[in-house]
Amino acid sequence: MPSVRAVARKLTEVVRQAARETDSEADFAHRFHAALQEALEELEIDAEVHLEQMMLTARGERTRPDAVYGSVVLEIERPGKLDTSAGLLETRRQLRRHLEAQAEALAAFDLQVVGASLDGIHILFGRVHGGEVVLEEPLQINHQAMERLLLSIRAIVRRRLSPENLAEDFGPGGVVARRTVRTLFRRLRRDLEEQPRVRVLYDEWERIFGIVYGAQPRRAGEDAEELARRFDLEEAVGPEDLKPLLFSVHTYYALLIKLLVREVLPLVALTGLEEIPSLAARLTAMEDGELRETLEALERGDPIAQIAALRNFIEGGFFAWYLDGFDAETADAVREMGRLLARYEPATQRLAPEAARDLFKRLYQELIPRQVRHDLGEYYTPDWLAQLVLDESGYDGEGRFLDPACGSGTFLVLAARRARERGRSLQEILRNVVGFDINPLAVLTARANLVLALSDILDEHHDELDLPVYLTDAVLIPYRHKRQSEMAMEEGELKAGDWWYALTTVGEFVIPAPFAEERRRMEDLMRLLRDAVEGRGGQGVGAETFLEWIQRRFVDSFELTEEEVEQAAPILHNLYTQMQRLQEQKEDSIWTRILINEFAPAYVGRFDYVVGNPPWIRWGYLSEEYRRATLEMWQSHGLFSLKGMEARLGAGEKDFSMLFTYAAADHYLAEGGTLVFLITQEVFKAKGAGEGFRRFRLGEGTPLKVIKAHDLVTLKPFEGAANKTALIVLRKGEETKYPVPYVRWRKRARGRIRPEMDLTAVREATEREDLVAHPTDPPLGPWMTVPRRLVGIVRQMQPSAGAKPAYTARRGASTEPYGVYWLQVKHVRPDGNLVVENMPGRGKRDVPHVENFVIEPTHVYPALRGGNVRRWGTEHEFYVLVVQDPETREGIEEKRLLQEARRTYEYLEQFKEYLLARASFWKYFSRTYYLDSPLSDSQVLAWAREKVKGDSLYWRYAGETARGHRYQIADVPFYTMFNIGPEIFAPFKVVWARMASDLRAAVVGKRRTPFGEKLVIPTDTTSFIAVEDEDEAHYLCALLNSAPCRFYVRAFSSAGRGFGAPSIIRRIRIPPYKPGHYLHKALVESSRRAHELAAQPVVDTEALREVEARADQAAARLWDLTDDDLQAIYDALAGRVPLVEEPGPPERITPIT
Structure with missing residues (x-):
């Protein structure tokens, strides 16, 4: 069967000739339909044709298109009609009515509504998207236009390439995923013992797993069982099987991405070349040997490089392990993947650009159960939230942009689109929109999404290209480990050598500084190293020959001096020996590529915008190796500030996103540049864990200015997750000045903010409170967030600097x-x-x-x-x-x-x-x-x-x-309990709930039980103040339950996990109890009466409100607040606060030149 492109060329000539030789619409239409029908027969596209069929729009208007091929509407005009303004206007109106009628007719079906009007010289395409008709500008009739027309008709009889369809066919609900994952998992279990290269690849992936997901998932056993059920595994699995299962699923997912990109690229990129036949369709007919060779080429990236000159779309090779020991069962599973993929229309994205969504996100969410993803801390950033982040950064397509934890590439794709809207060329985009991720699966997915987003401009440049998405650790970057020291070498010792290193599971790779300092030199060194160890049929050319190659390449070209190369020779000799050993064990093929990626952060330079969603991992869940490796960075940036018992109690439980933010600002952000990250709200509100972060200073040097913060906690933007989401905007090189603008989002009505909503819809569904933030204990205390007009009130309630609290909570x-x-x-x-x-x-x-x-x-x-x-x-x-x-x-x-x-x-x-x-x-x-x-x-x-x-x-x-x-x-009894001292047995305690959303306090003493009166013991979901006097307990309880105190605490103690900690008492100015003080007596009386009323079987709510109002008045007087102040507090507690006006255009910053 001929290619679509070849048939389109022939059809183009026939249509052009018919336009030249006919004057009337009827004559041209007759010749066009005959030529189109012949083209469809050549391509074996069996599309049902209806001529001049009556249709109705939703408004009841009648319309009659000249023809409908399948569901593609065609209107044929007399030659030259689209050349005139009047003719074009009439044609557009006509095509719009036809498309509206077709959309009405196909409303119950999942079909793309498309159509075209043509006059033999021009063609006008249209489609329906989101219920609206989209009409394009007329195009010249050429082979690209005719190819698009043929593909539009072919798409009707093929399956649409959409996230929903991919998830349905290739997800665990389909036979292909279950069969392939089962096959891969059983193969992996065997190959880890029998194939040394598979073991090395898996061990390196597992090392990265410990950084990305934490050392050991807490529910590993349950998660492994959930995955096994999802893919119908018959064998029993335990906690130790979780990682191999995930590796198997990741391998399947990665192979599908590679096959899919290979299918789509020929039809959406380089439209001027001859069409490259479908690989998926060819796979089904290949013998095992040919299939393995084809897959080896795919895993090397050869087909992608051939189509789009992309050198690094596939590299690293973690998920190519299945080719070692390739067997018939694996071959059959891959053929099934190809057979199913061949049913799809790969040109879907070209025919409907709005379909250019993340094709892979939905599939991954189907493959990995939600509970497993959440246990691993995996949450995809919804598009609306990514749009908000970019808007807050001010990035409009100009300047340099980095996402240092790019995941599947959501932020990169949005940034690339904005750059295209500004008219940036392909080369400019690839130079200035950059992503890093340490997860090899994320890097592959991000590259795929970026390729598809830029696919229609890939033919702007025919030289080899590198996608600027790198498999690397954005925190532990190589040039941070540059050393002047002695280094033991196999061939002796190198003294005072300036060298860099990268740590992997097969050892430490050491690179001499002159070669590592420039990317081109590093790439050339790795290429020479690879060629040297693979030379002579895989036996290697020998270290001496390798050093001669280095001499010719770097010294003879005057790029390096003989002295530099001579000093580096021992390191280079050792590097060759190390690689040669890996080559002998068939383990070398990925490491030169990995090292080039590992060093990428050293070469990318500074950025005007650093944007993204960094990893949220508790310090305690990081692998021990990674904690040790990063400890010095935590300390140098002042992020460890707790000592002694506070740290023992867990107050020092930092989140990795804190270090990530500081490292990104330090390494990548230009002076005056803007960083916008999604981050846990605890960096603003946590009393101990966030103190170091709130220094807003890189080490002892460059300051970071907080421009704005957003509180998105109540929106719960990450599906199914209870984490406290916030957004921070920082500018490098300026001091933070309080108060800081703080925007708190809240929903207008009940219901959830769905991930698929766009930012406009989310704004319409929410309100944004206009607040300001300042620290409770300047300069590092938790942030107090209140309406600007209430700043004076909270200052009235704050303790004086250095004042010792009258009470201690526990x-x-x-x-x-x-x-x-x-x-x-x-x-x-x-x-x-x-x-x-x-x-x-x-x-x-x-x-x-x-x-x-x-x-x-x-x-x-x-x-x-x-x-x-x-x-x-x-x-x-x-x-x-x-x-x-x-x-x-x-x-x-x-x-x-x-x-x-x-x-x-x-x-x-x-x-x-x-x-x-x-x-x-x-x-x-x-x-x-x-x-x-x-x-x-x-x-x-x-x-x-x-x-x-x-x-x-x-x-x-x-x-x-x-x-x-x-x-x-x-040497203590085995039943010893933690955090129980004399205070727990005090005669009276004022107790309130921790991890709540509002203060609820009560006085407890002894309770009558069937075995006598016994003291009440508050457990660890409470905080309490112990006192000896019952009146003093009621005095404190009235203050804590008062509206001023509730407002004050809610302003800095965020609802949920961190709310109501004992430390709140240190941040409230509470005078010592004085029995004779009239306000203290009023508070005691109010609390006693309120306890009596609340204890009744039927509570008199009106009487209780009156008592509470008296307590509020007394508390307000105690804190020197006016009646207007108290009313403002009531308004704030009821949510009646000023709202943010809709934003104007963001402030621009001058890009790096």
Whole structure:
């Protein structure tokens, strides 16, 4: 069968000739239809034809197009009609009516509505998009126009290339995905043992996995089972199978991307060349050997380079492992992929440019279940949010643009489109729109999306091109590791050598500085290195010959001096030896490409705009290797600011996005440039973890100015995720000045903001509060965010600088695992002992269910969790077992507990294994020792006994580290609980819920139980202040529940995980209680009365509101607030705040020249 392009050329000549030789519409139409029908027959396109069929528009207007081929509307005009303004106007009106009628007729079908009017000299294309008719400008009749017409008709009988169709056919609901992933997973299990190169590729991918996703996903077992179910795996899987399963899915997804881009490019790019036949269709008829060779060429990127001169579309080779040990089952799976892909119309994007969406996002979301993606921290940035980020940056297509964590390329594609709208050429776009990502799958996807976005201008440039999307770590960039030091080499020692390195799973690659400092030199060095180790049939040309090549290339061209090359020779010799060893093990092919990418950040220069969505990973979830590698950077930028108990309690749990922001501003942002990142809102609101970030200074040098911040928390823009999304706009080289503009988004009505909405629709569905931010404790405290007119009010309520707080709050008792310490008391025995049942369904840890166990009442107390705290009252739900000595802050000695409460000890002993498995037990109550060699159990016990002071002794081996074999020893009872001191047993406590959205405080003391009056124990989802006097407790409770205090706390403590922490008390000016003070007495009376009213079976809400109003008045007077101030606070609590006016054009910055 001839190609579409060849048939289009012939059709063009016939149509042109018919236009020259005919004058009437009828004669021209007759010859055109005959020629078109012949062309369709040649291409074996069986399209049903209807001539002059009556149609109706939605408005009931009649219209009769000359012909409908399949569903493509054609209107034939007399030759030359489109040359006149009147003729063109009439033709456009006519075609619009035809398309409207066709859209009405096809409303129930998933079909693209397209049409054309032509007069033999020009052709006018039109289509329907989003319910609107889109008419283009007339085009000359040529082979490109006729090819498009033929493709439009062919598209009717082929499957439309859309994200929805791809997800349906190639997702796990289809046979192809399930079969291919199963095949790959079984192959991988085998090849990891039998194929050395597969092991190396997988190990390097796993190293990157630890950086991208964290060292070990918390729900690895559950996630592996979910993936296995999705792809109908019959074999049992465990936590260790999650990564191999993901690697298999990623391999399938990557192969599909490569095949799809290979199908689409010939039809959307380089339209002047002869058509290149479909690869997908050819795959189905290939024998195994030919199929493997074809796939090897595809994995090298040969077909893409042939079509579009793209050198680096495919490189790295992580997902080409399946070619090693290629077998018949794998071949059959690939043929099935080709057979299904061949059904698609690859020209969909060319025929309908608005279809140029991220083709792959939806498919990936289908392949990886939502829960697994969320456990891995994978969230795609919705297009509307990316549009907002670009708008806030001011990027309009001018200047240099970088996304240092580009993912699938959402920001890059939007930036490239804006650059095209500004008339930028292909070369300018590829030079100035750059992306990095450390995830090889993300890099491939971003390159694919960028190629498709630029495909119709790829023929502007016929030299070889590199896509500016690099597989590299944007934080640990090579030139940060430039050293002046001694380095041990296999052939001796190189002293005081200036060299750079990149760390991989096969070792450290060291590059002499003169070769690494310029990209072209680095690329030439890698090319020579690859040719040298692959020379002589893969045996290598030898290190001496390689060094001769280096001499000829760099010295003879006067690019480097003989002295520079001579000094670098030992490093180069070692580099060759290292690569040669990999070549012998068939492991070398990817490393030269990886190294070129690894060094890309050293060559890209500075950018006017650094934009994106950096990784959000908690410090504790990063791999230990990566934590060590980046520690110096955290410290140099001042991002570690906590010490002692604050850090132990987890306040120092930083988010990697903080370091990423500082590193990106430091390495890539030009002076005066703008950085806009999506980031966790905790960098603004967290009390300890965000302090270093809020320095807004790179090390001790360049300042960063916060231009604006957006609070998007309530919109929950990342589907299914509860993370607190914010946006920050920074400018490099200027000091931050408070207050800072702060925009808080809120929905106008209930419902969610859907990911597929555009920014205009999101703006219409939301309101934006016009607030300002300033620190509670200048300059680094959590941000207080309030309407500008209320800034004075919050300053009235802030403590004076350096003032010591009158009260200290604490977090409730840590009672984890809840299934052990939380109890239901079923009844009280006559001897006073309790029959209890544990609550194994509570908490994250599975523990055995124990019923009807008898224990003493001594250590059983009514428990209070945050969810049971109401304003002015509490509810009782369960009891808690507390076997802690509050003075020592450790568990009651085991001997003593056995004597005083043997049954209680026996109850706890059942759970000894689970209690000793607590990470908190070893974190807070053990000492760590490093030994040169491991010990037997008996040796450990003998050695450890010398280290402990009491009767309890527990130890565990925590693995081998760089410092030696790690042992942890604890000399406290196995049931020891954390964060329980004397305060928890105070006679009165003011308690409020943590992790809420508003302050709800109540006074608690003793509660009557079936076994006597017992103190209430607040648990770890509460905060509390302990006092000795009940009136003082009510004084504090009235203040905390007052409208001024609720407003004040909500202004800096964000709803959710961080809300209501004990530290809020340090940030409120609360005077010490004075029994005789009239305002203090009024507050006590209000709280007592409110507690009485709230305790009634039916609450008198009107009376309670009056009491609360009196408390608000007294609190306002205490803080020197006026009635107008109080009214403004009421308005703010009710959401009646000033809204942002719609933005004007963003400020432009002068681009780098």
